[in-house]
Amino acid sequence: MSTLKDVAKECGLSVTTVSRALNNRGYISSEAHEKIQAAMKKLNYQPNEIARSLSKQSSKSIGVIMPYIDQPFFSRLLNYLELEADKKGYILYVFCSKAYAAKEEEYLEICKRHRVAGIILCTDAVNIDKFASVSVPIISLEREISYAAESIVCDNEAGGKMVAEHLYRQGCRKLLYLNPGHWTGMQSDSRGISFRRQGEQMGMQVKEYCATWEEHKRLDYHKTILEVLEKNPDADGIFCNGDAMALQTIQICHRKGIDIPGQVRIVGYDDAQLAELSWPPLTTVHQPIREMAEKAIESVDRLCNGRKIAAKVLLPVTLVIRETA
Amino acid sequence: MSTLKDVAKECGLSVTTVSRALNNRGYISSEAHEKIQAAMKKLNYQPNEIARSLSKQSSKSIGVIMPYIDQPFFSRLLNYLELEADKKGYILYVFCSKAYAAKEEEYLEICKRHRVAGIILCTDAVNIDKFASVSVPIISLEREISYAAESIVCDNEAGGKMVAEHLYRQGCRKLLYLNPGHWTGMQSDSRGISFRRQGEQMGMQVKEYCATWEEHKRLDYHKTILEVLEKNPDADGIFCNGDAMALQTIQICHRKGIDIPGQVRIVGYDDAQLAELSWPPLTTVHQPIREMAEKAIESVDRLCNGRKIAAKVLLPVTLVIRETA
Numbered sequence: 001m002s003t004l005k006d007v008a009k010e011c012g013l014s015v016t017t018v019s020r021a022l023n024n025r026g027y028i029s030s031e032a033h034e035k036i037q038a039a040m041k042k043l044n045y046q047p048n049e050i051a052r053s054l055s056k057q058s059s060k061s062i063g064v065i066m067p068y069i070d071q072p073f074f075s076r077l078l079n080y081l082e083l084e085a086d087k088k089g090y091i092l093y094v095f096c097s098k099a100y101a102a103k104e105e106e107y108l109e110i111c112k113r114h115r116v117a118g119i120i121l122c123t124d125a126v127n128i129d130k131f132a133s134v135s136v137p138i139i140s141l142e143r144e145i146s147y148a149a150e151s152i153v154c155d156n157e158a159g160g161k162m163v164a165e166h167l168y169r170q171g172c173r174k175l176l177y178l179n180p181g182h183w184t185g186m187q188s189d190s191r192g193i194s195f196r197r198q199g200e201q202m203g204m205q206v207k208e209y210c211a212t213w214e215e216h217k218r219l220d221y222h223k224t225i226l227e228v229l230e231k232n233p234d235a236d237g238i239f240c241n242g243d244a245m246a247l248q249t250i251q252i253c254h255r256k257g258i259d260i261p262g263q264v265r266i267v268g269y270d271d272a273q274l275a276e277l278s279w280p281p282l283t284t285v286h287q288p289i290r291e292m293a294e295k296a297i298e299s300v301d302r303l304c305n306g307r308k309i310a311a312k313v314l315l316p317v318t319l320v321i322r323e324t325a
Numbered sequence: 326m327s328t329l330k331d332v333a334k335e336c337g338l339s340v341t342t343v344s345r346a347l348n349n350r351g352y353i354s355s356e357a358h359e360k361i362q363a364a365m366k367k368l369n370y371q372p373n374e375i376a377r378s379l380s381k382q383s384s385k386s387i388g389v390i391m392p393y394i395d396q397p398f399f400s401r402l403l404n405y406l407e408l409e410a411d412k413k414g415y416i417l418y419v420f421c422s423k424a425y426a427a428k429e430e431e432y433l434e435i436c437k438r439h440r441v442a443g444i445i446l447c448t449d450a451v452n453i454d455k456f457a458s459v460s461v462p463i464i465s466l467e468r469e470i471s472y473a474a475e476s477i478v479c480d481n482e483a484g485g486k487m488v489a490e491h492l493y494r495q496g497c498r499k500l501l502y503l504n505p506g507h508w509t510g511m512q513s514d515s516r517g518i519s520f521r522r523q524g525e526q527m528g529m530q531v532k533e534y535c536a537t538w539e540e541h542k543r544l545d546y547h548k549t550i551l552e553v554l555e556k557n558p559d560a561d562g563i564f565c566n567g568d569a570m571a572l573q574t575i576q577i578c579h580r581k582g583i584d585i586p587g588q589v590r591i592v593g594y595d596d597a598q599l600a601e602l603s604w605p606p607l608t609t610v611h612q613p614i615r616e617m618a619e620k621a622i623e624s625v626d627r628l629c630n631g632r633k634i635a636a637k638v639l640l641p642v643t644l645v646i647r648e649t650a
Contacts, residue, residue: 068404070401072395072400078400079421082394082419083421091435092418092419092420093386093417093418094418095416096408114416135369244598248602251606273569273599274598274599277572277573277576277599278572279575279579280579
């Protein structure tokens with residue numbers, strides 16, 4: 001592979017001059033520019049991004065740490081993060097922790113060693129204290145972390161409330177809340193809390209159930225859903241905290257001959273691609289995933305340019321009414 | 326941020342000695358080792374991966390270029406690529422081209438400049454000639470490219486054939502093949518070709534339809550599917566080249582009151598998460614996505630270690646029989 005030195009030799013200029021031309025620094029004559037271009041082409045010279053990063057002690061890269069990549073919420077988020085990063089000239093290092101705290105710590109170390117410009121953290125592991133020592137700015141998504149430079153969260157409280165109100169307007173009075181998992185301090189838990197509070201305030205009965213950790217690992221909640229439906233044959237409205245769980249609830253209703261939305265109305269959360277593809281198409285809460293991604297990349301970029309960012313950003317959610325409720 | 330020099334100064338050793346200790350090169354006394362560890366801890370020193378990469382002129386990183394991240398096939402693939410890369414100590418740079426050729430070329434340039442150890446290419450853009458000049462080894466997935474170090478493809482021909490055979494055994498005689506898109510030279514086209522050949526050999530009628538490019542961009546094939554079903558009211562078996570398209574076909578059948586599998590049987594392709602979540606659960610061809618990811622990362626690693634790899638790897642597919650056929 002040819003080097004900057006080779007290019008300089010080929011066109012009879014100093015390494016400093018060639019380097020200045022490549023980095024658009026100082027005055028270089030157009031004649032010199034042409035010579036350099038010709039030499040680069042002839043030698044098939046590729047500027048070395050690694051050397052550039054070293055001289056700046058940071059790189060135009062962003063580390064993204066997610067618990068799962070293949071869940072619809074996260075794959076859509078990653079898609080938009082990539083799109084926005086590319087627009088601003090950053091590349092993404094992508095890490096998947098499978099929600100293991102030890103893995104997340106390891107990935108944070110790797111990000112530090114690679115001198116990333118920022119880390120976007122969307123994890124759900126419990127043990128996060130050790131992250132506090134990270135010197136790189138962290139933008140946390142859907143989680144409030146005290147040492148994050150910025151926490152970007154969706155308005156989960158409003159989300160839970162609007163589901164309760166919608167089910168009430170549709171005539172439901174006996175509600176179930178199904179949670180794929182329950183972890184202290186997670187933003188998504190506040191959906192259930194506000195759903196319950198609003199439902200009870202409106203005079204409805206609200207019962208709450210949670211899948212097991214084992215089920216959540218396999219993303220297969222059939223066992224819990226089946227038990228809950230058998231225990232509550234008179235429930236007329238179900239709020240599932242996540243679209244995949246809602247689709248599994250729909251499957252079980254079909255199998256048991258329960259009519260949707262005639263006998264029971266079902267609402268999901270996320271508005272992933274599968275919400276549109278289910279039968280009947282799923283009524284669900286739309287999370288502003290694209291806006292979350294835009295905001296996160298913009299904030300890393302602002303910090304890199306020495307500009308200020310907000311400590312917390314709250315994004316609004318909307319109810320997408322399809323055919324299950 | 327403290328440097329190697331600071332660490333050396335702190336423990337009263339030469340920079341060379343500290344560098345040798347960190348890279349496990351040559352003999353270093355255990356006393357010196359302890360001193361270095363203590364100094365690193367005290368100064369919160371982070372080894373600089375960028376500097377390491379520069380001295381080796383390559384980094385333990387792999388570039389992944391995909392057309393879409395948020396399609397189930399690709400998000401599952403990326404999930405496994407990350408898992409396998411992590412096992413072997415590589416980090417992933419992830420790029421999403423949205424199937425634009427110009428974007429793919431740009432990403433290949435970026436990968437080169439970052440001195441990646443290898444590039445995993447799973448694109449479907451047509452113009453790929455310019456990639457031939459890439460000096461980094463390319464592993465291509467689901468596409469045979471002459472200059473790729475290795476092409477890993479699934480046995481699409483066998484996939485199409487087994488769908489035709491299965492529908493025949495289920496009593497179907499009038500088949501439809503629905504393709505989300507048609508691009509010359511794509512591996513996935515051979516599914517349709519072998520489906521048709523096998524179907525006709527068995528004496529069945531096989532008609533072929535293709536969605537528009539616009540529909541494929543939006544991943545919404547409803548218009549084409551509806552037209553096809555209206556033109557072919559007597560079709561009894563439908564093979565959709567992709568699970569999302571199969572789920573949309575199921576939705577339209579529900580809406581038109583067509584019983585699945587009573588009146589028409591439907592088979593998808595991929596075995597994405599949504600295949601399990603549809604109603605009825607989707608019969609589909611399972612692609613060995615995990616094995617593809619394992620093989621791709623293993624091959625990059627073998628090349629990095631100067632070992633040989635196969636020019637072409639063909640992975641078997643299997644039919645997963647659920648409830649739509």
